[in-house]
Structures are given as structure tokens and as C-alpha cells.
Amino acid sequence: MISDGILTERMAAGDQEAFEMLVTRYHGPLLSYASGQLGDRQKAQDMVQETFLRLIRHLRRHGALEHVKAWLYRVLLNLCRDYWKSSAYRSEGLAGEEFPETADDAAGAQEQLEQQETSSEIAASLEALPDVQQHIISLRFFHDMKLQEISEQLDLPLSTVKTHLYSGLRKLKKVMAAQAEPSRESEVYSYGSSVR
Known part of the structure; x- marks a missing residue:
């Protein structure tokens, strides 16, 4: 597999195929991350598109990037934060809406239900944590990022x-x-009352 660094070098030189390979590699994970952050898949799609546009502009100005994955997530997170602060976010009233997970056709209905319940429980439990801990746990376990990449993305x-x-x-x-x-x-209570 071609490394991210080589792909960005080729992109900086104007290679369209390298760009397509990088988009294929990161579009899904970035969209999943943004959807989780925003609760709106269409808005998340816009943010991911803007992230890739910013990558192209950055590469044209500065050349290749060493840590592309961390850079992409950091830019996307900043775009999400800017959106949360914007008047558009408040006027659209998206706060609190949840985006339904896409169902896996191969999984059985019972298995899907259990997965959704577990995901909902974890998501609800995560909300009890401070924002920074939520982000770090989400990036580490739901987006499979290394601790060093998280460190670079969050600038910590x-x-x-x-x-x-x-x-x-x-x-x-x-x-x-x-x-x-x-x-x-x-x-235990229902068992005990049924025994009597």
C-alpha cells in the first residue's frame, strides 16, 4: 500500500489518481466521525468535502504533509467546532438530533438491535465525560487513531x-x-415476586 506521505507528494505535484486514492482511504472514516460530531449526515458530508478542499489548497501552497491522517481529522474537527459556534447551527436547530445508523444487511435483526443498544449505551455513557475525554475515547476506539495522531490532532x-x-x-x-x-x-425483584 502506498503511504500517505507519498500520496500527498504526488497530489502536490497535481496527480489526480493520488488524490482519488487518498479520498478512498479516508472519506468513510471522516464522514463517520463528522456524522457523530454533528448528528447530521448531509452537513457532515459538506464538512468532509471542505476538509479535502483545504487539503488540496494546503498541498499546493506548502507541498507534502507528513501526518496526513491527523491533519485531516484536526481540520475536520475545527470545521465542526466553527459550525457549532455559527448562527447557521442555531437557526437549523440540529442540536440533539441523532442520525440513524445504517443497517448492515448481512447481520440478523436481533444482532442489529443488540449492536444499536450497545452503541446507544456507550454513546449515552460517553456524554457523562468531559468533552476532551469524549473526543479522545471516540478517536481512539471508534476511529482507530493512534495516541500520537490524537495528540497531534488535538494539539495536546x-x-x-x-x-x-x-x-x-x-x-x-x-x-x-x-x-x-x-x-x-x-x-432480581421480578424473579423474587414471581416465586411467591
């Missing part, structure tokens, strides 16, 4: 990223355990 020291990741995971575990307790108690 690697040690800070590690601290946020581990403390966030500890909090997430506690939140999820606390959420599981009431359902266990109701199961």
Missing part, C-alpha cells in the same frame, strides 16, 4: 492524551456499571 502533549484516555475509561466503566445496576435489581 502525548502524556496529556494518555491521562485523559485512561481517566476517561475509568469514569466510563463506573458510569456503565452504575447504569447496569438498576436493571439487575429489577430482574
Whole structure:
């Protein structure tokens, strides 16, 4: 597989095929990330498109990039943040809307339901964490980014990223355990009342 660095060198020289290869490599993950951030797939598509346009402009001005993946995610996150601050976001009233996950035709209905419930539980639990911990956990586990890439994207020291990741995971575990307790108690209660 051709490295990102070589692809950006070729893109900087005007190679259309290299651009298409890079878009193929990162479009899906970036769209998934932006959809999760914005809760609006169409708006996410616009943000991803703008991210790639900015990449082209950057390469024309400055040449190849060493850490393309981290650069793409950082630009996309900044675009999302700018959008959240904009009057367009407030007027469209998108806050709080959720975008439905696309269903995998190969998976059975029961399996899909369980996956959606688990994803919803994790997403709900993540909301209990500070924003920076949410972002780091999401990038690490849902977007498969390395800690160094996250460090570069969020412009934080690697040690800070590690601290946020581990403390966030500890909090997430506690939140999820606390959420599981009431359902266990109701199961025990319903079992006990049916025995009588």
C-alpha cells in the first residue's frame, strides 16, 4: 500500500489518481466521525468535502504533509467546532438530533438491535465525560487513531492524551456499571415476586 506521505507528494505535484486514492482511504472514516460530531449526515458530508478542499489548497501552497491522517481529522474537527459556534447551527436547530445508523444487511435483526443498544449505551455513557475525554475515547476506539495522531490532532502533549484516555475509561466503566445496576435489581425483584 502506498503511504500517505507519498500520496500527498504526488497530489502536490497535481496527480489526480493520488488524490482519488487518498479520498478512498479516508472519506468513510471522516464522514463517520463528522456524522457523530454533528448528528447530521448531509452537513457532515459538506464538512468532509471542505476538509479535502483545504487539503488540496494546503498541498499546493506548502507541498507534502507528513501526518496526513491527523491533519485531516484536526481540520475536520475545527470545521465542526466553527459550525457549532455559527448562527447557521442555531437557526437549523440540529442540536440533539441523532442520525440513524445504517443497517448492515448481512447481520440478523436481533444482532442489529443488540449492536444499536450497545452503541446507544456507550454513546449515552460517553456524554457523562468531559468533552476532551469524549473526543479522545471516540478517536481512539471508534476511529482507530493512534495516541500520537490524537495528540497531534488535538494539539495536546502525548502524556496529556494518555491521562485523559485512561481517566476517561475509568469514569466510563463506573458510569456503565452504575447504569447496569438498576436493571439487575429489577430482574432480581421480578424473579423474587414471581416465586411467591
